[in-house]
Amino acid sequence: MSFSRIIGYERNISLLRRSLATGKLSHAYLFHGIDGSGMKDTAIALVAALFCSGTDACGECPSCRKIAALGHPDLHLVQPDGAFIKIDQIRELQKDLSYRPFEAPKKACILENAEKMNPSAANAFLKTLEEPPGDAILILTTTHVDAILPTILSRCQQLRFPPLATETIASLLRETGAAEEPARIAAALAGGSFERAREILEEEGLQSRRILLEKVAALSLKEIIPLFTTAEECAKDKDNALHLVDLLKVFWRDVLLDRSGSAGITNTDLLPMIRSISARHSLENIMEKLERISRTRQALTRNANPRLAVEVLFMGLADQ
Numbered sequence: 001m002s003f004s005r006i007i008g009y010e011r012n013i014s015l016l017r018r019s020l021a022t023g024k025l026s027h028a029y030l031f032h033g034i035d036g037s038g039m040k041d042t043a044i045a046l047v048a049a050l051f052c053s054g055t056d057a058c059g060e061c062p063s064c065r066k067i068a069a070l071g072h073p074d075l076h077l078v079q080p081d082g083a084f085i086k087i088d089q090i091r092e093l094q095k096d097l098s099y100r101p102f103e104a105p106k107k108a109c110i111l112e113n114a115e116k117m118n119p120s121a122a123n124a125f126l127k128t129l130e131e132p133p134g135d136a137i138l139i140l141t142t143t144h145v146d147a148i149l150p151t152i153l154s155r156c157q158q159l160r161f162p163p164l165a166t167e168t169i170a171s172l173l174r175e176t177g178a179a180e181e182p183a184r185i186a187a188a189l190a191g192g193s194f195e196r197a198r199e200i201l202e203e204e205g206l207q208s209r210r211i212l213l214e215k216v217a218a219l220s221l222k223e224i225i226p227l228f229t230t231a232e233e234c235a236k237d238k239d240n241a242l243h244l245v246d247l248l249k250v251f252w253r254d255v256l257l258d259r260s261g262s263a264g265i266t267n268t269d270l271l272p273m274i275r276s277i278s279a280r281h282s283l284e285n286i287m288e289k290l291e292r293i294s295r296t297r298q299a300l301t302r303n304a305n306p307r308l309a310v311e312v313l314f315m316g317l318a319d320q
């Protein structure tokens with residue numbers, strides 16, 4: 001992993017490169033932004049560049065190879081163990097960091113999902129930030145910066161990884177050879193993440209989106225069994241259900257745009273289906289469906305049962 005693989009966050013990368021070149025790296029960083037923005041890859045690239053015997057992570061030397069395999073003895077990774085990062089994990093990290101580096105110039109730690117430190121872990125980690133053992137570099141990543149203790153925030157240099165603009169993602173996809181329409185649709189569905197957009201294109205995500213949306217559009221309250229089985233298929237877990245809800249949100253927004261005669265439809269390849277649905281619904285009706293979709297999303301983020309939440313949503317979206 002090298003900096004050249006990080007797409008869309010050139011300003012962060014050039015800041016890190018400059019700090020590396022001038023020997024002015026901070027001892028602690030907090031990367032915060034959206035899922036799929038490449039925060040962890042950036043953290044790994046930074047450590048690789050720091051440890052590499054060549055320049056800027058050559059990818060060839062023993063150090064770069066060990067980092068690529070996440071098996072470097074001086075790179076410590078901390079991830080949530082279940083729902084939380086626990087105090088025992090922080091104590092173990094503190095012990096590891098207290099030794100001299102085995103082969104790298106310094107020790108490094110990447111602590112993922114830093115918002116998941118429980119209070120005792122966060123307080124223990126604060127001590128490490130206040131008195132970093134040896135010359136270690138600590139890199140935290142989080143998608144929920146508002147859940148990080150202010151005392152931790154203030155001791156880290158912060159770098160933001162915000163959602164990328166849809167047009168930026170689309171043009172990056174076109175640069176990698178994607179055709180115009182799929183690039184635009186995948187970019188619009190990717191929630192600001194280039195990585196996610198690439199996955200949508202590569203996993204034939206556009207085709208499975210079409211099948212899914214067609215299935216949901218065909219649901220009717222007169223046939224309740226298919227409604228339940230579709231909900232079961234689409235809501236195997238929370239991520240699954242959130243993905244579905246996000247697709248439906250964009251789709252019904254398209255219906256709204258079509259109904260009100262506005263431009264900017266995302267799913268242009270599904271125009272006939274969008275037209276036929278918009279012709280059958282009033283504006284109020286469409287707004288009400290969008291409202292239901294956004295309530296379902298909220299419920300899911302608050303850990304509602306995915307299958308039940310999607311069943312209720314389908315009943316609200318289905319034809320009478």
Ligand SMILES: [Zn+2]
Nearest residue numbers: 052058061064
């Ligand atoms: Zn190297």
